[in-house]
Amino acid sequence: MDEPRPLIISDFDHTLFQTEQFKQDFLRSLGLKELKVGEFLAPEQLAAFDRTSLSVDGYLFPDAAEFLRRTTENELKLITTGDPAWQSFKLGFVPLLADRHQTILPGNKGEYIREHILPGLTGELHFVDDLEENLLPLVDSVGVNLWQILRPGSEHPKHIASTHPRIRVIDTLDKIQVENTKI
Numbered sequence: 001m002d003e004p005r006p007l008i009i010s011d012f013d014h015t016l017f018q019t020e021q022f023k024q025d026f027l028r029s030l031g032l033k034e035l036k037v038g039e040f041l042a043p044e045q046l047a048a049f050d051r052t053s054l055s056v057d058g059y060l061f062p063d064a065a066e067f068l069r070r071t072t073e074n075e076l077k078l079i080t081t082g083d084p085a086w087q088s089f090k091l092g093f094v095p096l097l098a099d100r101h102q103t104i105l106p107g108n109k110g111e112y113i114r115e116h117i118l119p120g121l122t123g124e125l126h127f128v129d130d131l132e133e134n135l136l137p138l139v140d141s142v143g144v145n146l147w148q149i150l151r152p153g154s155e156h157p158k159h160i161a162s163t164h165p166r167i168r169v170i171d172t173l174d175k176i177q178v179e180n181t182k183i
């Protein structure tokens, strides 16, 4: 019998998606300087936004586009956190993610994976995120490979490299090695 194929779970913001660039362009298109989520981003406002004023499919990191093309629907799932309307709005700019399993959570991704995905897991798991806080809940879990991606030049205050021995810090998704898969 074939070995179960590894599952890859990927974060969205700052991992696959150039969130800062997107936010800047989005604000500029609205004539605003600052983004205050919850103040003006009502779902109706997002729905009314003219998407053609921004580049659809232009905000994936180049290695992320390649990463998605190398994995299938069953091999890679997406988990993101935040305001559901805002997250869905951003996801809509990435046609390559349209056929992927997408979960939008209010809380910590690592805790969600530990409680809801690990119990049913048959093969190994790879989880990639830009924030250490999402990876830490899984450092004691067997069969879980943890990758922290830190994009060069990021000014995000939480982009600090983990020193935990179970967490591998990378600067491109090209470095994620998954045995027994096409990657």
Ligand SMILES: [Mg+2]
Pocket (backbone or CB within 6 Å): 011, 012, 013, 014, 015, 129, 130, 131
């Ligand atoms: Mg992120």
